Amino acid sequence: MTKHLFDQAIALTPQADGTWLGRTSPAYANMVGPFGGLTAAQVLNGVLQHPQLLGEPIALTVNFAAALADGPFVVQARPARTNRSTQHWIIEMSQEGQTVITATAVTAARRKTWSLDDEPMPACPAPGDVPLPPYPGPIEFVNRYEMRPVMGCMPEVWDGTGDSSLSRLWVRDHPPRPLDFASLAAIADIFLPRVFIRRSTPVPVGTVSMTVYFHANGAQLAQCGVEYLMGQARAQAFRNGFFDHTGQLWNEEGVLLATTHQIVYYKE
């Protein structure tokens, strides 16, 4: 059986010095360079595959230090501190000896405790009732996802008339692939740049830093199978070249699987 394109794209080969060798994937190409979510998944995979891994991901921060060139890269994941039930990772991705990504991750063994979701999933039509945009689109990585826009997605006209940065969509891998930490990390970067939506104006953008907090454990993600996720994101501030967004990802039952934030460079 051929592996899913996502699994092919995040595959890492162990090197003798303990680092990992990977490569960018044409299947997940963005307009320029790779889809940042895939890069985040590749970085996280350097931790997930690591022989010293303790527990499961709790937090991941990925800083996009430089544009990735198409081709090979090296991931170095180092457990900077290992405690009884938590582990702290420093990760760097490099190309030709130059750092292109810096990242940190926290993994932990989770225990069952009092739990509660404090951010309810918004009321939305069911995924099957939301039409799919025409396939395939011109941006290759977009074809790797089934995205059903519920509100505030791509502007219909680029005339500067936007009045909200809030958007919601149903999303899953295309073709469907059972959810896991790597694919959830990638989907956390699926949101269109908020500045496009808020201004209905396209300007050059690039994510500078993104953080994902994982609220579900691996078993809960596996239970989601190939369900859709409801993704929601909205900006809080656009200021002198950088804007942020804050986002949530729920499963179809309304369980909050991850919360995510990013700060993005924009021009003009």
Add this chain to the structure above:
Amino acid sequence: MTKHLFDQAIALTPQADGTWLGRTSPAYANMVGPFGGLTAAQVLNGVLQHPQLLGEPIALTVNFAAALADGPFVVQARPARTNRSTQHWIIEMSQEGQTVITATAVTAARRKTWSLDDEPMPACPAPGDVPLPPYPGPIEFVNRYEMRPVMGCMPEVWDGTGDSSLSRLWVRDHPPRPLDFASLAAIADIFLPRVFIRRSTPVPVGTVSMTVYFHANGAQLAQCGVEYLMGQARAQAFRNGFFDHTGQLWNEEGVLLATTHQIVYYKE
């Protein structure tokens, strides 16, 4: 003139090998160990004081890898990548050769662009109309801040009856100190653990990772002077040992200076 306690507490001494020597501050002690916000400020100061620094802070992620012991620590801040207008930092704090903090920061030269605040400050009574809790309190670092609780702060009774994790307060250094990046990073950690508020139940907690996005530049922070900041925070999920919160910090004029997130360990 004696330096402000905050400036004394974040002071770092350069070492011959390019690292910094600092120490925990009894003035900013929490119940156990130091106030995490002060630690974040000390980490950031290793970047702010660095001779190779380019630009001003845009993003800071601090991971609390181990409990800090009272006493000296070493901060190593390394510019992993320097571009034309952005710089990516990897920072580690260690005590006796063991990593206690991992962190990343992004600094950048900002340019004036189209800007807009998309998260309005909530309507609140003026700081002078909100009474100060009695001073001094039993937790030393709390005495270093003037905190005027507007809503959802410390539970009045610890009887498990909480129904919201949202809180708002006016806050500034005590005694007042002109705002800068280091003090803003510290204040970003001022919020009480959401689990206390949501459950009205005290349980053991510890911040695992926090991120701050700086929306203001240094000149805008300096203009704030000794103004109060309006801080708002609320949780999104409490799940099996970890909860998150998302927060905002505005100045008195309602300009969003920073947004912040954290994920916190809790027991039970």
